[in-house]
Amino acid sequence: MFTGLIREIATVKSYQNNILSIQAKHRANVGDSIAINGICLTVIKVHPDGFDLELADETRSIIDDSKISGRVHMEPAMQLSDRFEGHIVQGHVDCIGKVTQMSKRENATDFIIEVEAKYINYIVPKGSITIDGISLTVNDVYENGFRLTIIPHTLEQTLMSEYKIGTELNIETDLFARYIEHILKNRTQTKSLAKSLSWQEIDKIQMGF
Numbered sequence: 001m002f003t004g005l006i007r008e009i010a011t012v013k014s015y016q017n018n019i020l021s022i023q024a025k026h027r028a029n030v031g032d033s034i035a036i037n038g039i040c041l042t043v044i045k046v047h048p049d050g051f052d053l054e055l056a057d058e059t060r061s062i063i064d065d066s067k068i069s070g071r072v073h074m075e076p077a078m079q080l081s082d083r084f085e086g087h088i089v090q091g092h093v094d095c096i097g098k099v100t101q102m103s104k105r106e107n108a109t110d111f112i113i114e115v116e117a118k119y120i121n122y123i124v125p126k127g128s129i130t131i132d133g134i135s136l137t138v139n140d141v142y143e144n145g146f147r148l149t150i151i152p153h154t155l156e157q158t159l160m161s162e163y164k165i166g167t168e169l170n171i172e173t174d175l176f177a178r179y180i181e182h183i184l185k186n187r188t189q190t191k192s193l194a195k196s197l198s199w200q201e202i203d204k205i206q207m208g209f
Helices: 057-062 117-122 152-157 175-196 199-207
Strands: 007-017 019-022 031-035 039-047 050-054 070-074 097-104 109-114 128-131 134-141 147-148 170-173
Touching: 019 031, 019 039, 031 050, 117 175, 128 147
Parallel strands: none
Antiparallel strands: 007 019, 007 070, 019 050, 031 039, 031 070, 039 050, 097 109, 097 170, 109 147, 128 134, 128 170, 134 147
């Protein structure tokens, strides 16, 4: 589990044969979970100047290679003794978003992020969202996107200052929104199934346990 608070801007040394080699100040151990641009990965080897991580097929099928090159956001997994800040982040990327608008305000910058419409159910106004591993608060939600207002401190401490129109982002939606939607969806399906089954069929199912 992570908090979405970036601990370091690390550098990708290489990426080949599904192995991502990272240069970082953080001293990792083999088996540690580390989020790179919001992607939860496992350390398989350590070096004097960093560590190696392995990407599974499922991970590679979702993310874009641009998210594992150059400078990247890095956060080690949270420990039980840590102070809980940010919000609950799993490091499981749901989809890829894209910056479509950027507007400078008096003391902040608005970002409009576009995502596939099917993910909007998991994005809640004033709720939490994770962008490239950064814990942020959603301001407004639209049919196929949402608005973030980013303060100067966040821009200075992350790579968001380098984002531009068209930049693609790793998106992890709100954990609780996903759980609630899944529960409600399955509850509806269960009720529909129960209505379509006869009592004899239900008895047979119960006898199977």
